[in-house]
Amino acid sequence: MTAREFIENSIQEFEKILEDFEERSGVILKRVASKTKRTKRKYIDKEDKIYKKIEKRIKDFYHNLSLLGKEMEFDTLNVAFFGETNVGKSTLIEALTKGDGSTIGDGRKDFTKTFRAKNFGRKIFLLDMPGIEGNEAIVSEEIKRAAKKSHIIFIVIPENKEPEEGFLEKVRTYIGDSTFVFGIINLRGIFPLNVLEKKKKNIEIVKKRTEQKLKGEFGKAFKEIFIVHGLYAFFAMNSGIPESQKSSYERVMKFVKNDREKLKEFSGINKVIETIGTYKTFSNNVILWSNIYKLFKKEKELIISVREERTQLKKTIEDFLKEIEKLKRKFDSQSESLLSDINSEVFFRLDELRDELEELICNAIDAGRDKDDLNSEIEEKIDLCIEEMEENIEYYLDDFIEDVNKDIEKLIKKLKLKFKRINLGTDIGIDVDFTEAFNSLSLSFKEAALGALSILESIVSILTGPIGAVIAGIFGLLNTFLSWLFGGNSKKNEAKRKAINEVNKTIRNIRNKLRRKVNGELKKLRREINKVEREILKIEKQIENKVEYWDILISLLVEHYISLSTNFFKTITQSVEFAYVAPDSGKNKEPVAIIVGGDIEKIGYFCNNIGIKVYFKDSIESALKTLKSKDKKLYSEIRSLVEKECF
Template identity: 25%
Template sequence: MIFKDIKPGLIYVELQSVIKDLINTIDASEIETTDKEIATFSRNLLNELDANIASELDKLKANSEWDTFTVAFYGETNAGKSTIIETLRILLAEPQKVSSQNKFKELVTSLKIDSASFEKINQEIVELKDNKIVLEQSLNSVKDKSDEQLACLNNELTTLNKTIESKLAAFNIFQQIWHFFSKLPEDAQLVTKQKQFESTKLILEDNVAQAENEVTDNNERYDAACLKLEHMEGELEKLAPYADGAIIGDGRSDFTLDSQSYLMQGDESHFTVLDVPGIEGKEEKVGESIWSAVHKAHAVFYVTSKAAAPQTGDDKNKGTLEKIKEHLGDQTEVYSIYNKRITNPLQLQKSQLVSESELASLAELDVKMTEQLGENYQGTKSVCGLVGYLAAANCLVAGSADHKRQEKFLKDNNEQHLLDYCGFTDLKQFLVSDLIKDYKVKIIKANFNKANQVLKGASSSISALRDEKFEPLYTKLNKEIGSASEQLDFALSSLKSRLLTSVGESVNTFKSTVRKSVYSEIEDDISNDDFKYELKRVISRAQSQFDESLPEDINSHINEFAEEVNGIVNRFQKHTNELFSAYSSFETRGFDINFDLSKNIDNGVNVVGIISSIVGGVVLAISGAGIAAIALGAVGLVFSIYKSVRSMFNSSYKISQQKKSADENINNITKELQNTANTNIDNAFKDLEEKIDTIKLSLKTPIEHTALINKILSISIEKLHKTSRQLDKEL
């Protein structure tokens, strides 16, 4: 397959076709010859692989951009992505921005509310407010002085009245009559003082009224100014939707919930800038929007407000570094932007925007990003988004927070100096020239690389499935099988030892019983004929006892062995099922399945039938026809004639010869009994060993099935690698 000859937009369909062919090839050549259950299970795995790859490629196709070079500004929540983008929109005269600025300026003209008039009314309000305080203080002072003067005059009147009353109280009748016609000097003073009080009171009341009027007039002017300001602010609100900075967040998490796109003009062609939601917000709200944006982009700027490497997460929560790897792992061109926070113009007095310590920290950031993204990571650029935005903005609502901050920063600095100092002059030039150079080649390379990353991701997922699930499962099953096989071998060896011991004990019992019984008869001084008779009778009776007791002992040992074998197999099957349960799920990027291995992989043989044949077969093989009867049939009783004649003349000699003859015959018989039993055990164990080997072979079923699945996964991985390498060569 020559991918470079394929029409760009059809790469996704073509890759799906290639993957389908690969899976069909594996399906036909590797699965059809295996166990039916394993074939079904493996085919399901491959179909899951196919479905996941198809889904990922469909998403890429739906979000791909083949005509316009697209740059995504991606990063932490509240890192200042939108501020940087807004500054670039102004500097590059982005069409939407130009349109909104034109509407802003038209409204400013129609409303006739400029910054100067807004500042004038604000200044008037401040002055009136300050004047209100002065006038109220003056009013209070006038009232206090008035009250003080009136109180003083009132005290003088009171004193005169008391003086007059005191003198009148001391007059006799003639003096009182005389006073009626001639007044006291204090009476004249009282009249004068009362006139003074009334005139002074009128003057003071007029002063208070004048002060109160001044306060009232000032308050009315203040209220009128506030109403005018409120009206102006209401008018200015009409400007807000068209003012610079509308896309900039207000500090709330997830201010940007959907990716926004802006078309900008470069030196040779247009390019699109995407404002991506913050990666540290609520992922259920913004996750899909982030995914779509970064997969549409051909280059990505990771924006951070910290001169430090991104943090890793823990078992419960992904860190920024893990999110960057997940979101940007298939990008061909990734840059970092350090957005330094500056809020005070005094911070601009330093010789350069970024300090030496910050540069050292950013070097560590570059190392971490390179570790995650490899050669596709291109390094760090530094800006101050806020100050750059304030320098570039020319449509700010008078009196707004941004307008006040702009005035503060522009007081001692011009716009171009701030843009140069804050890195926007260089960033603008990089965007319009270097970044979009050879953009057509970059677009194809970026989109092909993302498609290839789907293959690599699938291959990585299958490798993880093999390495994290089936390889460890194979190893642990192998260990379980080895342990179970050793236990079966030990159980078989122990059984043989117990059977031989049991036969030996039965033979010794036979030997002891016969000797004891026949010796008892010999001690009664019986004849040789009676001796022969008794010996045969005792042997016959012991033979019956031997044939009756030995099978019971053998059967007991065999049943014990059968239970032991059954226990070994059951434990193996239990441990196998536990392993299957532990490994019956898998989740990784692009591959998430749950499977019940116990339903797909046989975990061993059902040993009930084999155990039953062991119990009956071994007992029958060892003692089925009567070992004692076989042995006695093979051994005839032997007596010496010479010694028989001599014994007729010497009783003691006869007894000793009879015992000797009994011992010889008993020894011959027990030897034959032992040999026959041992031979029967050896013969029985040949069949028994075969049955145990059958069980051991059956125990290998799960590991053989697991090995086959591993083989199929390995073939899938190699074929995906081959296709991916071919695509790599053509990028």
């Protein structure tokens, strides 16, 4: 199988993920349908909308992979030269290809709208890229297109300054998926060879610093850096010198007494030629690895993105439930506090009413007051007691409901923001719309809060009935009291005692009834709180179903990734049983392969040539142990798939 066929087949296999996702997601939809009953149709429609969004993301990623496959180069080994305008890229390429020097100039010609490809021998092309600097936006897409076709990258840097972070980051955006990156410090100026030798020694400091920067930016993809004098190399390797360069050429040739080989050696170009030549000897492997590496990178990034989104969603769920539980506890505490305030208010007013009635009746007995006149004053005191009680209880209830509503609004705003943030900056994202669920939750809390209002109604009804009975009883006694009015102090005192006992008995009965009623209302309030919990469980279940979609997708992506890794090494030796490739593992961003089975010698030769650190294992279990130390994030998913015998 050719490299082109392998890449095309691998991309086509990714398309099957959509079919598998549809099949496995169908199980969730059926389960949801069996549980939703009357809301089944609506619920499935909502879930189907979510499914469609994930489906679109998979299709978009497949489309991007297909475009990437079409932009890859399989028939020739392409070596691209990146750098700022006037850094000497064209001069180096003219030297390497023994060109006529027509593209060597002052840099203005270098800024073209497309890259130039020059033949470096059989099936090898050197790509002269447009200059990378602040105004290359007009050719940005052209640079990206050329970078995707490139297998080896040379970054050309001037001798007088180290590459700036911004420049390297920009280069990284263009060649981010490249596997073989080299640096060239290009010397400029005309001077004798002894001066050139000194310059090379002095430039070693810049070289070391530049090496560190390139390693930091490109990791193990960065291989080496060379110090080269591009113009000297051009003079050494070309017999046809353009008229514009003849004066400089003659001066330089005097330095070496017309010895081209000596000039070539001093120019440093031989190391560049040797490097390209080395990769030429196994160019098929370089082309295959360079292209497949791009697929590994894209798929690994996708898996990481989806997994991070799933983790973020699960974390949001945990935060969500904690916030709800916190509000429920607060609501519970507020309810207890409300009922305690109401109890205190009611019992205080009842005690106050009792004392006032006792005093009023005793004074009436002493003064021999008129029955109708006393009746009117007693009713006034009872009405005033109820009015003050209602006023204070309404204050407690209003304050309670206002606090609950504020807490609910604050919570809903906070939770909506959390769920909205899940969709930001991710490759696989779906809108988590819980508006309806949040509204139900809000309604449940408010119903529970409003339920407390019935306490006031209960208190009023309990008070008015028994108090009326008190009045009747008291006036029944007053008839006797009046008959005793002229019976002396002993009879008056006995009348007072009986009246006080009657008032105390009635107030005591009212207190007991109110206590039972308030406790009953507390139970109702707690039942409303339980409704809130049921709404929470509904929301939690919806979220769990959504997380399952992520779990399915991650499982399918990891399956495909392992299949891609294994099939890749099967192109080298068919007996490979299992393989996992990490395109940039650990701090050094080093390509790593963990392999079970296969021809160790063949695989070792291939990996050594293209710079993959390989671990040969005698079983998948042993491979998993190594994988755990290299890629903890994917280890659990891969182990789960192995346990399900997916490989």
